[in-house]
Amino acid sequence: xKKIIIPGPYYTENIGDYGQLKVLLDGLRNEMDEPLKVxxxxxxxxxxxxxxxxxxxxxxxxxxxKELSLGRWFNGLNPNDNTDHLVRIRKEMETADLLIIxxxxxxxxxxxxxxxxxPYYAIMTLLCKFFNVPMMIYGLSIFEHKTEIxxxxxxxxxxxxxxxxxxxxxxxNYLIKIGINEDMIKILPDPALGLxxxxxxxxxxxxxxxNEFDPxxxxxxxxxxxxxxxxxxxxxxxxxYALWTALCDRMIEHxxxxxxxxxxxxxxxxxxxxxxxxxxxxxxxxxxNKNSAFIIENRCTIEQLLGFxxxxxxxxxxxRHALVFAASQETPFFALFPSGYPPVGDFxxxxxxxxxxxxxxxxxxxxxxxxxxxxxxxxxxxxxNIIKVTQDKRGQVKRYISIAxxxxxxxxxx
Numbered sequence: 001x002k003k004i005i006i007p008g009p010y011y012t013e014n015i016g017d018y019g020q021l022k023v024l025l026d027g028l029r030n031e032m033d034e035p036l037k038v039x040x041x042x043x044x045x046x047x048x049x050x051x052x053x054x055x056x057x058x059x060x061x062x063x064x065x066k067e068l069s070l071g072r073w074f075n076g077l078n079p080n081d082n083t084d085h086l087v088r089i090r091k092e093m094e095t096a097d098l099l100i101i102x103x104x105x106x107x108x109x110x111x112x113x114x115x116x117x118x119p120y121y122a123i124m125t126l127l128c129k130f131f132n133v134p135m136m137i138y139g140l141s142i143f144e145h146k147t148e149i150x151x152x153x154x155x156x157x158x159x160x161x162x163x164x165x166x167x168x169x170x171x172x173n174y175l176i177k178i179g180i181n182e183d184m185i186k187i188l189p190d191p192a193l194g195l196x197x198x199x200x201x202x203x204x205x206x207x208x209x210x211n212e213f214d215p216x217x218x219x220x221x222x223x224x225x226x227x228x229x230x231x232x233x234x235x236x237x238x239x240x241y242a243l244w245t246a247l248c249d250r251m252i253e254h255x256x257x258x259x260x261x262x263x264x265x266x267x268x269x270x271x272x273x274x275x276x277x278x279x280x281x282x283x284x285x286x287x288x289n290k291n292s293a294f295i296i297e298n299r300c301t302i303e304q305l306l307g308f309x310x311x312x313x314x315x316x317x318x319x320r321h322a323l324v325f326a327a328s329q330e331t332p333f334f335a336l337f338p339s340g341y342p343p344v345g346d347f348x349x350x351x352x353x354x355x356x357x358x359x360x361x362x363x364x365x366x367x368x369x370x371x372x373x374x375x376x377x378x379x380x381x382x383x384x385n386i387i388k389v390t391q392d393k394r395g396q397v398k399r400y401i402s403i404a405x406x407x408x409x410x411x412x413x414x
Contacts, residue, residue, distance in 0.1 A: 001034055002408050005092060005133075007041040007060060007124050008102045012274070013267040015305055016192060016321020017102060018053075020139055022302055023194035024100070025053060027401035028408075039092050044269075052301065058092065059085040061120055066270040073114035074123070093131045098407050099124060103140035103167065106157065108150040118153050125157045134162040134407045138400065139191045141320075141343040142171045151178045158184070163403050163413060167191075168346040186399070190347060192321055193390055194397035195306060195328040204307025208260075213294040219257045219313040222331075223248060224264055224322035225283060229273045231340045239363035245286040246365050247316070247372065252289040255376065259293040262308055264319040266299045276319070314379055316372065320344045327351050327390050332382035334375040336360050336368065351389045356382060 008021065029036055040050070041060035050057050061074035072078050076086045093099075101121055110116035128135045137158060145151050155178050158164055164184050166172050172185045208215045225244050232240065248259055261284065263276035272278045280295050287293060296308070306329055309315065315326040315333040320343050326333040335357035337344035348357035358371040375382065406413045 001037055002032065002097045003037040003039065003092075003095060004028075004404075004408070005039045005041065005096045005099045006055075006102065007099070007121065008105075012265060013299060014265040014321075015300060015302060016264055016319065016324065019192035019195055019302055019321060019325065020102065020190070021053060023191045023397060024138065024400060024404065025055075027194065027398065028404060031401060031405055032408075039096070041089065058088050060089075061085075061123065069115070074120065077114055089127075093127050093133060096131065096133045098136060098404065099128050099133050100136045100138050100404065101157070101161075102138050103142075103165075106140065106142055106154055108145045108147065111147065111150050118150055118157075121157050122153050125160050129160065134410075135160065136163040136165070136404055136407055137161050138165060138404075139188070140164070140166045140171055141168065141346075142166070142174055143342055144174065145178075155179050162407055165400060165403065168343065168350065170342055170346055186403075188399050189350075189393035189396050190320075190324045191397055191400055192324045193328055193393045194400075195302070195325070196394070197329050198303070198306050198310045201307045201310045203304060204311055207304065207307075208294065211294070213258070213260075215258060215311060218292075219255065220260060220311060221251055221255065221257045222260050222262050222308060222312045222315045222317070222322070222326070223251075223280075224262055224276070224315070224317035224319045225279050226264075226276070226318035227273050227279045228318075228338050228341060229271075231338055236363070240360075241282055241286070243360065243363045243365055243368065244283045247369065248283060248293065249288050250369060251316070251372075252292045254373070257292070257313070260308060260312070261293065261295040262305065262322065263296060263300075264322050314376060318344060320347055323347055327386050330383060330387050330390065332356070332375070332379040332386060334358075334372050351386060351393070 038055040040055045040057040042057045043060060043062040045057045061076060063069035063075045076083045105117045108118055111118055158175060158180050165186050165188050167190050169187060172187055175185055176182050205215055251257060252259060261280035265274060265276050268275035277297055284293055284295055306325060309325045309329040309331050312331055315322060315331055317323050318336045323333050323335055333356060335344050335348035339359050339361050345357045356375045358368050403413055
């Protein structure tokens with residue numbers, strides 16, 4: 001039996017991250033001739049998650065919520081803290097064959113001494129050094145950090161990894177900029193592109209029909225807004241909501257379509273703004289054409305969510321993995337993104353020769369609508385290109401599996 005430890009972001013109920021995890025674990029289990037044990041270090045234990053992905057979750061170093069963390073270091077590192085979870089982590093590390101850090105988490109949204117994701121992964125890197133466990137960076141997207149100390153700690157984490165994979169050229173260029181050896185870095189497609197197009201979409205159709213929203217009489221457009229609360233002030237936030245409300249009403253009126261609000265993230269422990277359903281409701285409530293729109297309130301499985309993307313004609317999204325899921329299901333899309341968060345635009349450019357994205361920093365409705373409308377008119381051509389590109393990239397995604405397997409068996413990475 002081989003054992004992997006994943007100190008991942010999977011407590012955040014982000015279905016895009018789940019998609020990347022599924023591709024990795026399914027790929028490894030299909031390639032291996034022996035059982036694979038996966039330890040998920042997490043903030044919240046979720047038995048449904050453990051069952052869906054066949055993993056064993058144990059408590060990580062985070063506090064249960066932000067309020068409990070105020071004025072404190074990581075859970076277990078303060079005087080009089082319970083340290084049972086530290087003992088469990090140590091025991092699992094002693095017999096681990098590989099530690100994999102998923103890509104979305106090396107941001108400095110929160111960063112101070114023994115607090116925040118970057119210091120957390122620095123501790124995991126130290127444990128790998130102590131216990132001689134190889135480390136892999138899996139599908140990293142990264143951009144400019146706010147402080148020099150954040151850059152230094154990230155450089156420590158990356159340079160001590162045995163394999164570093166990134167999802168776009170901009171991430172590779174940034175790592176080189178902060179001092180990472182270029183030869184260490186491999187650019188590969190988003191791992192979730194390894195998800196294959198569904199052949200049976202009855203689960204998605206029946207769900208909508210049971211909720212009195214019949215998908216059979218009109219074209220379906222999926223929308224996936226995202227509130228970038230750490231980038232925008234109050235006025236920009238209001239402009240975001242006004243823009244999306246107007247866009248949704250226009251799409252319904254101009255295209256005689258049904259709109260489905262699909263949540264990619266449903267986590268709301270510290271703030272409800274990270275729950276897409278809350279954002280979706282606020283947009284929906286201001287719309288004129290509510291009868292032609294539907295909000296999915298459930299926390300979906302990957303198969304359910306892919307079904308919605310498969311039966312849709314078009315996707316308009318600010319969530320990167322909404323675009324990735326659309327591409328995996330061969331559905332054309334249009335990307336909206338702030339300039340302060342480039343991974344969304346990078347992905348849109350990477351899989352489509354047609355311009356299918358727009359920066360929304362000024363929230364100009366007419367400009368954005370014109371770009372969106374042109375993408376809608378060219379959606380058939382866009383679909384053809386997406387099918388061709390994603391088939392190629394799906395093959396490249398297998399490289400993640402071969403790299404992880406090589407590290408598991410202490411073989412040279414080719």
